[in-house]
Amino acid sequence: MAFTPSRLLIFGGTGxxxxxxxxxxxxAKPAFESVTLFTSxxxxxTKVDLLKGWKAAGLQVTVGDVGNPKDVAEAFRATKADTVVSAVGRGAIDVQVDLITLADQSGTVKWFFPxxxxxxIEHNAKSPNEKPHQKKLAVRKHIRDNIKNLKITYLxxxxxxxxxxxQLGEAEEIGGFNVDKKEAVLIEDGEGKIGFCTMKDVGTSLVAALRHPEVSFGKALKVQSFIVTPNQILAEYEKQTGSKFQVKYTPLDKLRMYETELWDKGAPAATAATLRRIWAEGGTLYEKNDNELIGFDKEAESLETAVRRALHGGKD
Ligand SMILES: NC(=O)c1ccc[n+]([C@@H]2O[C@H](COP(=O)([O-])OP(=O)(O)OC[C@H]3O[C@@H](n4cnc5c(N)ncnc54)[C@H](OP(=O)(O)O)[C@@H]3O)[C@@H](O)[C@H]2O)c1
Structure with a gap:
């Protein structure tokens, strides 16, 4: 019989x-049979009100340490989860090696989203050497080499x-907009297309994937809200604010230089610099994305909506 996810367990779900x-x-409608958050x-x-609101909406909460196998195994046992969604932060990516092994051995978990x-992270010949990809690549390798029972989907x-x-305060040169100052920093000539997701659409597309198990199993699903150039984003900012922005352009070679400097200094912005360089180099452009495959194409947000939200401090 075809698999339908019904008992969900989420890690990192308040991040x-x-x-x-x-x-x-x-x-999601129809609702899943049960949704449990595993949290610390x-x-x-610290997130009392958020959890209170979600509990009122039907969320169950189990408390433990994601790095403690006993806590994790007990959560699998108690929830009988058939589907696990992990959204743990960069600091806990490697913890997922044990988490996924435990899910594989649980006897109940069928589907896992790392x-x-x-x-x-497996885009081209350069991908295996990109510093920010290393821990996620190791998780994928662990899955390929060791995981036997689970279906896996990477969103x-x-x-x-x-x-x-x-803009990142400590590294404005690597790009971004400053609405108060009506300034923007764009990479190269601002004409390189980038495929973006709004944060809201990450949730929407994850639910779309949950609704389409068979086509999502074993795939790195590529979802995108819209594909635009930084110059188009600039034009949308100028249209919606009714103001002209001062624009500085950082050549790609300069961005690569900043990137090296930030890694040499051990600066927190180093990861962002590498990712922004990858995105500016075309690292989000595919022959075809998977929006249609999971029915997300009908739900994806537009550039106009995303800029309006950005101008309203993240609120709709
Ligand atoms: N595409 C992009 O632009 C972009 C931007 C940011 C992040 N991401 C990706 O999104 C995923 C989630 O990142 P995030 O920024 O949302 O995560 P986050 O807010 O930093 O952390 C999410 C949760 O992970 C759990 N966690 C447990 N141990 C942790 C540890 N040692 N370090 C960090 N988190 C820990 C915590 O949940 P509990 O307290 O509930 O255990 C935490 O709230 C990552 O894979 C990241 O690479 C992508």
């Missing part, structure tokens, strides 16, 4: 992107538009 994923899963005591203590929600979303438009 930057996990929040959008959990929200979309809780709002720290999150329970934490990806970003760049296609590949490219950059989150909501984050990409922001």
């Amino acid at each position: 930057n992107i996990g929040q959008y994923i959990t929200k979309a899963i809780l709002r 005591q720290k999150t329970v203590d 934490s990806e929600y970003g760049t296609d 590949v979303t490219g950059p989150y538009f909501d984050m990409w438009v922001n």
Whole structure:
């Protein structure tokens, strides 16, 4: 009989992107039979209102340490989850090796989404050497080499538009918009197309994938809200604000230079610099994305909506 996910267990579900994923899963119609969040005591203590609202919407919560096999195995046992969605942060990507092994051995979990929600880490010949990809590549290798029972889906979303438009204080040269100052920094000539996902659409497309198990199994699903050039984004900002922006262009070679400097300094912005360089080099452009395959093409947000939200401080 065809598999339909019904008992969901989410890891990292209150994080930057996990929040959008959990929200979309809780709002899905028809609803899933059960949705449980595995979370840390720290999150329970610090995100009280968020969890209270979600519990009222039907979320169950189990508390533990994602790095502790006993806690994780007990969560699989207690929830009888058939589908696991991991959205753990970059600091916990490697923890997933044990998490996925435990899911494989659980006897109940059938489908697992490892934490990806970003760049296609197996895009081209350079991908295996990109520093930010290493831990996610190791997770994929572990799955290929060791995992026997689970179906796996990687949701590949490219950059989150909501984050990409922001400048990083410590590295403005690597790109972004400053609406207060009406300034923008674009890479090269701003004409290189990039496939973006809004953060809301990461949740929407994850639910779309959950609705289409057979075509999602064993795939790195590539989903995109829209594919546009930075100059088109600039034009949309200027249209919606009614103002002309001052634009600085950072040549790709300069971006590569900044990237090396940031890694040499051990600066937190180094990862963002590498990813922005990959995106500017065409790392989000595919012959075809998988929007249609999972029915996400009808739901994806537009550039206009995404810019309006960015101009309203992230609110619709
Ligand atoms: N495409 C893009 O533009 C983009 C941007 C940002 C992130 N991403 C990707 O999205 C995924 C999730 O990232 P995020 O920024 O949403 O994650 P995050 O907010 O940093 O963390 C998500 C959750 O992971 C759990 N966690 C447990 N141990 C952790 C540890 N040692 N370090 C970090 N988190 C830990 C925590 O949940 P509990 O307390 O509930 O255990 C935390 O709330 C990652 O794969 C990341 O690469 C993509």
